[in-house]
Amino acid sequence: MPVLLGDAYRDAHARVDARMRSLAALDPDALGTAVPACPGWTVHSVVSHLAGIAADALGGRLSGPPDDEWTAGQVDARLGVPVEDVLAEWAPLVDPMATGLNDRRIPPPACADLLVHEGDLVEALGDEVPPAASWAGVAGLLCGGRVKGLEVPGTLTVRVGEKEVVGGTGDGPAATLTIAPWEFLRGVFSRRSLDQMRDWDWDGDPEPWLAPLCVFGTRTDDGAPPREH
Numbered sequence: 001m002p003v004l005l006g007d008a009y010r011d012a013h014a015r016v017d018a019r020m021r022s023l024a025a026l027d028p029d030a031l032g033t034a035v036p037a038c039p040g041w042t043v044h045s046v047v048s049h050l051a052g053i054a055a056d057a058l059g060g061r062l063s064g065p066p067d068d069e070w071t072a073g074q075v076d077a078r079l080g081v082p083v084e085d086v087l088a089e090w091a092p093l094v095d096p097m098a099t100g101l102n103d104r105r106i107p108p109p110a111c112a113d114l115l116v117h118e119g120d121l122v123e124a125l126g127d128e129v130p131p132a133a134s135w136a137g138v139a140g141l142l143c144g145g146r147v148k149g150l151e152v153p154g155t156l157t158v159r160v161g162e163k164e165v166v167g168g169t170g171d172g173p174a175a176t177l178t179i180a181p182w183e184f185l186r187g188v189f190s191r192r193s194l195d196q197m198r199d200w201d202w203d204g205d206p207e208p209w210l211a212p213l214c215v216f217g218t219r220t221d222d223g224a225p226p227r228e229h
Contacts, residue, residue, distance in 0.1 A: 005111040008097030008138040012114045013094045015130055017087055020047055024083050030125065031083055036118040037223060039189050041075065044086075045116050048078035051090035054097050057110055065109060112142050112162055116189045117220045119182075123191075123224035126180065129182050136161075139185040146188050146215065152187050176205030190216035 023043070024029045038046060042071040052074025055117045058064045068072075068089050101105030115135055122129060140163060147158050147167035154172030158165050162180050179187075187197050198209050211218050 003056070003137045003141045004102050005108055005141075006100070006102035007139055009101050009111045009114055010094055010098045010133055010159070011134045012118050012130075015134075016047065016050070016114075016118055019081050019121070019125075019127070020087055033124055035120050035124040036221070037123065038117075043121060043124060044078075044083055045075045046121055047083060047086050047090075048075045048081070050114060050117055051086050051093075052077065053110060053113055054090055054093040056091055057106055058096055058100070059208045059221075108142065111138060112189070115139065115185070116141075116191070117189065118188055119189075123186075132181060135185075136181040140179055143184050143188045145201075146213065150209070150212050152208055152212050154208060158184070173204060173205060174206070175206060175209060177202055177206070186217060186223060190212055190214045190219055193219050195220075196222055 014126070020031070020043075025048060030044065032045045035041050035043060037048055041049075049071055052071070053062075053066070056066070056070075056074070092146070097106060098108065101108070101111050115138060118135075128217075138158060144158075144163075144165040147165045150156060150167035152168050152172075155166060155168045155170050156173040157174070157176045158167075159176065159178045180206070185202070186192050187200070194210055197213075198206055200206070
C-alpha cells in the first residue's frame, strides 16, 4: 500500500486541532507553554507557524524551506490572535494541502514539518505519542530517505520494527541501529541530543553517523522522553 503524505497531514492536523481546542477551553495558560524543541516558541507559536506554512505554500509564497526570518514572521503575524482563530485560518487549507501532498504538487517537507512539530507539541505538553498507524509509514519514508542518501564511508543499517534501510558508501566501517519509529523520527529531525543518540541501540561505532543523520544539525540539549501508550 502506498504511503500517502496528504492523508498523514490531514490526520495530524485533526489531532493538533483537537488538542489545541481542548487547551483553549480547559487550560488556556498551557498555550503559553515553552516548546524546548523550538527555542523561543510557545505552543501558540508552533500552531501559528503551522497555519502560516499552509497559507504560504498554497499562496505560492514558498520556493523552498523557509528560513528562520520567514518562520518568525509567520509567528509574529499571529501574535495575540486567539488560537481558535489561528485554527480557523488553518482548517480550510487542510484539504488543499492534503491533495497537493498526495499528488506531489506540494513537496514532502510540508508533511514532515507538521509531523515533527506535532511531536514538539506532544513532548512539550507531556502528551502520549499518537497511534503509530497514523504517522509511522510517512516517518519511515522520510527518515529512510535520509539514511539512503548518506554519503558517509561505511555502511549503516537501520532496523525500525520489521523494516530495514541501508545507507553509506559501503567502503568503510559498518554499524547497525535498532530503534523505535518515534525515536528515530525525533532524532533524524534534530530533536535528540548527540548524547541521547549515542544511547540508542547501536552495534558498531555510532560517531560517524550521528551528525549526518540530523536534518537540522546536531543539538546538545536533551529532548523530552516520549510517553508511550
